[in-house]
Amino acid sequence: MNVSGSWWKTAAVFGFLAIAGLALAACGNDDAEDGDEVNEVTVVASDLLAFEPSEVRVSAGERVRLVLDNSDSHDLHDLVIHHIPVEDVHEEGAEDAGHDDHADHDLHVAAHGGETGTVEFTPTEPGEYEFICTEPGHEASGMTGVLIVE
Numbered sequence: 239m240n241v242s243g244s245w246w247k248t249a250a251v252f253g254f255l256a257i258a259g260l261a262l263a264a265c266g267n268d269d270a271e272d273g274d275e276v277n278e279v280t281v282v283a284s285d286l287l288a289f290e291p292s293e294v295r296v297s298a299g300e301r302v303r304l305v306l307d308n309s310d311s312h313d314l315h316d317l318v319i320h321h322i323p324v325e326d327v328h329e330e331g332a333e334d335a336g337h338d339d340h341a342d343h344d345l346h347v348a349a350h351g352g353e354t355g356t357v358e359f360t361p362t363e364p365g366e367y368e369f370i371c372t373e374p375g376h377e378a379s380g381m382t383g384v385l386i387v388e
């Protein structure tokens with residue numbers, strides 16, 4: 239009986255490990271699929287003081303990677319949305335530059351001339367959100383656009 243009992247315990251342990259392994263593998267697949275769902279959009283900033291495109295469409299609840307392409311410019315430009323409901327904002331670029339007030343915006347990305355910056359975020363509510371460049375005079379010269387969250 240002892241030998242038999244030991245065999246069943248061993249089998250039970252291996253069975254548990256197999257199920258745990260399958261569960262981990264399933265989780266890993268989910269992560270990979272989430273990564274594929276990032277919606278990358280590029281907005282080109284130019285020294286002509288315009289964004290191209292000036293209208294960007296994304297989906298509520300979907301991860302967005304917004305690339306501010308300033309590679310053909312000489313000046314620093316940024317892209318700021320003062321008020322937009324967003325989650326999990328992660329910015330890479332000229333983070334310490336190009337905005338008038340850190341506390342006064344929900345979304346910001348900046349890039350020095352010849353560089354690009356990116357900001358990842360998840361918009362949570364449909365709506366139309368104006369974005370601007372906060373460098374002095376740029377917004378007044380028409381460096382504005384709209385992010386449409388559907």
Ligand SMILES: [Cu+2]
Pocket residue numbers: 283287314315316371372373376381
């Ligand atoms: Cu600008």
